[in-house]
Amino acid sequence: MALRPDYPLLTDRLCLRPFTRGDVDAVCGYRGREDVARYLFDPPLSRDECALAIQQRTVQTTLVEEGDRLVLAVELREDKHLIGEVSLIWRSAEARQGELGWIFDPQFHGRGYATEATNALLDLGFGSADLHRIFARCAARNDPSWRLMERLGMRREAHFRQHALFKGGWDEEFYYAILRDEWLAMRQST
Structure with missing residues (x-):
């Protein structure tokens, strides 16, 4: 399998596209937040760390071999505001x-954007x-993420209890x- 999507991917309200160097400030706006980093492996990112992450993401646009990843910016079609x-x-x-993953x-939670993307x-x-x-995974305390998975029609297959140390506590x-x-x-029934 080789997947080289034709970008951008458009939904009713969103544009999913490869990241560009111009996205650093927008990404830093949410990846620099403690409440966003709470369930991520990374701590809140500095602007320099965001710039490095964006540099890596600009080439993560195809799936050619096992381990490859697509990481796409999600922006609003109406005003091109990057939201995730x-x-x-x-x-x-x-x-x-x-x-x-997502x-x-x-600022844009609760509007169905994550479900759409x-x-x-x-x-x-x-x-x-x-x-x-x-599959997708999240911290058991991350209610919005596992609820999104359920909205997508995914089923809970596992609950790993205290399986690893994460940011100073059992995860x-x-x-x-x-x-x-x-x-x-599911898609045919809608």
């Missing part, structure tokens, strides 16, 4: 599996990428997944 990012990582070539500016990546993953299974993590056949059936 979504990712799709090719986790297993043999089992045709991918992992979905980070959104809290991640639905577009699921369409890509189960369509052009021909993945069999896509609990939920894993959710959806199969290609389930996704296609």
Whole structure:
């Protein structure tokens, strides 16, 4: 499988596109926040750290081999305001599996943007990428993330209790997944 999407990916309200160097300030606006970093492996990022992250993301636009990732900026179509990012990582070539991820500016929570953007990546993953299974994971305390997974039609497959030390405490993590056949059936019923 080689996936080289034709960008941008457009939804009703959003544009998913590769990152550019001009995105540093917008990304720093949300990745520099403590409340955003709470459930991420990274601490809040400085402007220099955001610039380095954007530099790496500008080339994360195709899935050619296992381990590759698409990391796309999510902006509003109406005013081109960057509001977050979504990712799709090719986790297993043999089992045709991918992992979905997202980070959104809290100013834009509660408006359905994360659902809309991640639905577009699921369409890509189960369509052009021909993945069999896509999973996502989050801290068990991150209610908005696991609720998003449920809105996407994903099912909770695991609850790892105190499985790792994370930022000074024991971490609990939920894993959710959806199969290609389930996704296609869901899309056909709407």
